[in-house]
Amino acid sequence: MYANGHVVTGLMEQLAPKKYAVENDRIGLQLGTLQKPVRKVLVALDVTHEVVDEAITAGVDLIIAHHAIIFRPLAKLDTATPAGSLYEKLIKNDIAVYISHTNLDVTEGGMNDWMADAIGILPEGRVSLEKVHEERLFKLAVYVPEAHAEAVRQVMWAAGGGTIGAYDQCSFNVSGMGTFRPGAGSSPFIGAAGRLETVDEIRVEMAVTESMLRKTIKAMLAAHPYEETAYDATLLEREGKSLGLGRSGRLMEPITLAELAERVKVAFDVPFVRITGNPEAEIRKAAVLGGSGARYWKPAQFAGAQVLITGDIDYHSAHDALAAGMLLIDPGHNAEKIMKQQVTQWLSERMTASKYATEIIASTINTEPFQLA
Incomplete structure (x- = not known):
C-alpha cells in the first residue's frame, strides 16, 4: 500500500x-x-x-x-x-x-545538526546562534490508584513525558487519599454507584514539553484504570528548551583553520571554500549555519566560536569579522x-x-x- x-x-x-x-x-x-x-x-x-x-x-x-x-x-x-x-x-x-525550509534548519536533528555532525562539532554543549522557537514546558499531574501508578508512569515516560535536560524518567509522586461517589449509569473500576469510596492513590506529576503534551496525556488516559480520570496540565514559568538557527560547539580535537577547511570540503562535497584569517590558526570551537549566514558572525563569536562556517559571505561582512578576530569558512549555499x-x-x-x-x-x-x- x-x-x-x-x-x-x-x-x-x-x-x-x-x-x-x-x-x-x-x-x-x-x-x-x-x-x-x-x-x-x-x-x-x-x-x-x-x-x-x-x-x-x-x-x-x-x-x-x-x-x-x-x-x-x-x-x-x-x-x-x-x-x-x-x-x-x-x-x-x-x-x-x-x-x-527554516523549520528543517531549526529542528533538533535537522539541517544545522547534520552540518555540525559532518564537520565534527560535538553534540554535548552544542547551542544555536539565534533563538527562533522555545518549547513551553507543562507540569502534568494525574491521580492513580497505588497498584497502577508504576504502569501509568511507564507509559507517560514512553510517550515523551518526564524529560528535563539530559535526564529522563523524571517524576514526583505523593501518596494521598482520593474520594469519589459514582453516579447513576457509571461503570466504576472501584466501588459501586451511589456509594462514597475512599482509595489510596498516588499523585504522579512530571514535566512535559508542549509538543509531547497531547501524546503523553493520550497514553496516560489509555493506561489509567478509571472511567473518569482526574488530571491537570499547568504551564510552567521556567524557560523551556530553546531551538534556533545555526549551531556552535567544541570540535572533537583542535585543528588548524586550513585542516578544517579541507574537512568542510569533504563533508559538504564542495570543490573549494573561501576562508579568511591565518590558515595555521588553531580552532577548538566552531559554528556552522546552513544557507546565507554572513550576519551571524557576531552571535557565533559571542557563543565562543573561533570560526563560522556558512555560505554567501559578502565582502564587507568578511572585513568586519576579520577585524574583530573572527575567522570564516564559506563553502557556498549549495552545501545544504x-x-x-x-x-x-x-x-x-x-x-x-x-x-x-x-x-x-x-x-x-x-x-x-x-x-x-
Missing part, C-alpha cells in the same frame, strides 16, 4: 514541525495536491527544470525540497516565463511540491545539499516501519549555479 500525500508530509512535520519556521518563511505545500497516493518521493535541495525532468523520468508524485519555488503572491501565471513554465511542467505531470541523503534516509526508515510501499529517493542533480572558470 502506498502512503497518502498527507501521511508523507505529516512525517516531514514530525521531523521539522511548521511552528519552528521563521516568520513569513514559505513552507509547506506550494503546488499540487496531497490528496493522492504517493508511489515515489524525490528529495531535492532546489526545484529546477532539471530536477523536475528527473522526477518525471523516475515517476515521482511528490517533491520534498528545501528551497521554495514560490516566494511571493502570484499576480498571474504566465507559462512563457521561466517560473511559469516550471509550474506548468509540474502541474501537467501531477507532481506536488512540498517545502521544508547534505539534506538530500539525510531526509531520504529518515523518511525511508519510517516508510519501512509503517509498511508503506512508497519509495523515497534523493535527487542526483547538482543545482550549484556557480562554476570555476
Whole structure:
C-alpha cells in the first residue's frame, strides 16, 4: 500500500514541525495536491527544470525540497516565463511540491545538526546562534490508584513525558487519599454507584514539553484504570528548551583553520571554500549555519566560536569579522545539499516501519549555479 500525500508530509512535520519556521518563511505545500497516493518521493535541495525532468523520468508524485519555488503572491501565471513554465511542467505531470525550509534548519536533528555532525562539532554543549522557537514546558499531574501508578508512569515516560535536560524518567509522586461517589449509569473500576469510596492513590506529576503534551496525556488516559480520570496540565514559568538557527560547539580535537577547511570540503562535497584569517590558526570551537549566514558572525563569536562556517559571505561582512578576530569558512549555499541523503534516509526508515510501499529517493542533480572558470 502506498502512503497518502498527507501521511508523507505529516512525517516531514514530525521531523521539522511548521511552528519552528521563521516568520513569513514559505513552507509547506506550494503546488499540487496531497490528496493522492504517493508511489515515489524525490528529495531535492532546489526545484529546477532539471530536477523536475528527473522526477518525471523516475515517476515521482511528490517533491520534498528545501528551497521554495514560490516566494511571493502570484499576480498571474504566465507559462512563457521561466517560473511559469516550471509550474506548468509540474502541474501537467501531477507532481506536488512540498517545502521544508527554516523549520528543517531549526529542528533538533535537522539541517544545522547534520552540518555540525559532518564537520565534527560535538553534540554535548552544542547551542544555536539565534533563538527562533522555545518549547513551553507543562507540569502534568494525574491521580492513580497505588497498584497502577508504576504502569501509568511507564507509559507517560514512553510517550515523551518526564524529560528535563539530559535526564529522563523524571517524576514526583505523593501518596494521598482520593474520594469519589459514582453516579447513576457509571461503570466504576472501584466501588459501586451511589456509594462514597475512599482509595489510596498516588499523585504522579512530571514535566512535559508542549509538543509531547497531547501524546503523553493520550497514553496516560489509555493506561489509567478509571472511567473518569482526574488530571491537570499547568504551564510552567521556567524557560523551556530553546531551538534556533545555526549551531556552535567544541570540535572533537583542535585543528588548524586550513585542516578544517579541507574537512568542510569533504563533508559538504564542495570543490573549494573561501576562508579568511591565518590558515595555521588553531580552532577548538566552531559554528556552522546552513544557507546565507554572513550576519551571524557576531552571535557565533559571542557563543565562543573561533570560526563560522556558512555560505554567501559578502565582502564587507568578511572585513568586519576579520577585524574583530573572527575567522570564516564559506563553502557556498549549495552545501545544504547534505539534506538530500539525510531526509531520504529518515523518511525511508519510517516508510519501512509503517509498511508503506512508497519509495523515497534523493535527487542526483547538482543545482550549484556557480562554476570555476
